[in-house]
Structures are given as structure tokens and as C-alpha cells.
Amino acid sequence: MNLRVIASIVALLSPSVVPAQQKLPPPAAVLSPSICGKGVFVLWVGDQSIGREEFEVKCQPDGGYESTGHTDFKVAGMDLNSTLVVDKSGEPLSSTAKGTVNGQPFDQSVVVKGAVATVTSRGASKELPFAKGT
Numbered sequence: 001m002n003l004r005v006i007a008s009i010v011a012l013l014s015p016s017v018v019p020a021q022q023k024l025p026p027p028a029a030v031l032s033p034s035i036c037g038k039g040v041f042v043l044w045v046g047d048q049s050i051g052r053e054e055f056e057v058k059c060q061p062d063g064g065y066e067s068t069g070h071t072d073f074k075v076a077g078m079d080l081n082s083t084l085v086v087d088k089s090g091e092p093l094s095s096t097a098k099g100t101v102n103g104q105p106f107d108q109s110v111v112v113k114g115a116v117a118t119v120t121s122r123g124a125s126k127e128l129p130f131a132k133g134t
Contacts, residue, residue: 050075063088077102
């Protein structure tokens with residue numbers, strides 16, 4: 001999940017290399033049906049692959065989005081299955097990550113309802129204040 005966010009930010013901030021005479025179509029809105037589909041990110045250092053993430057973003061009938069993915073990040077010993085659900089404005093509704101990190105079991109979830117985020121990790125839950133847009 002984190003790789004999707006980082007890769008998306010890098011892609012948005014990276015300058016495009018396009019010949020001056022070639023015109024690009026206008027960019028699609030960040031939250032639009034055009035983001036729905038499957039993808040893969042592969043992380044490399046030199047000629048060595050150090051990680052991979054396979055993901056799918058599904059458009060929901062209510063206008064929101066659900067992203068699922070599997071992340072294998074060798075450097076951090078990370079092997080996670082994750083989900084992220086956001087509403088049509090991009091506000092988070094829930095997130096899960098389950099698998100292993102550094103060879104240790106990892107299972108964490110976050111559910112946002114109104115101004116409260118409930119974080120569950122290692123079998124314990126904690127409610128925290130949550131402000132929209134943060």
C-alpha cells in the first residue's frame with residue numbers, strides 16, 4: 001500500500017520527457033474511473049529487483065474506490081496483503097495490512113467513522129481523533 005502512494009507521488013512529480021512538438025491529452029482527474037484497474041510496481045536498485053507490488057483499484061457503485069494489493073519488499077523483509085477504501089472525495093474509510101515484516105507477523109487495520117479512527121494492531125484497538133483532509 002505504501003509503495004502505491006509513494007509511486008503515485010513520484011509519478012505525479014516527475015517531469016515528463018516529451019518532444020516539444022508532441023501534444024499530450026489533458027491529465028485525468030486523480031479520482032476518476034481512469035484510475036480503476038490492475039497494475040504492478042517493480043522497485044530496482046541498479047539491475048537488481050528489490051521489491052514488487054501488484055495491485056488493483058476497483059471503482060465502487062457509490063463513487064468511492066477500493067484498492068487491494070500484495071507487496072513484497074525484500075530489503076525490509078516485507079510481505080503484505082493490503083487494502084485501502086476511500087470515499088468519492090478521497091477521504092479514507094478503512095485500511096488493512098496483513099503479512100510479515102522483518103520475519104514477524106504483522107496485522108493492522110484502521111477504520112474511520114466521522115471524527116474517530118479506530119486503529120487495531122496486535123489484537124488491541126485504540127480510538128484516535130481524525131480530522132478530514134489529514
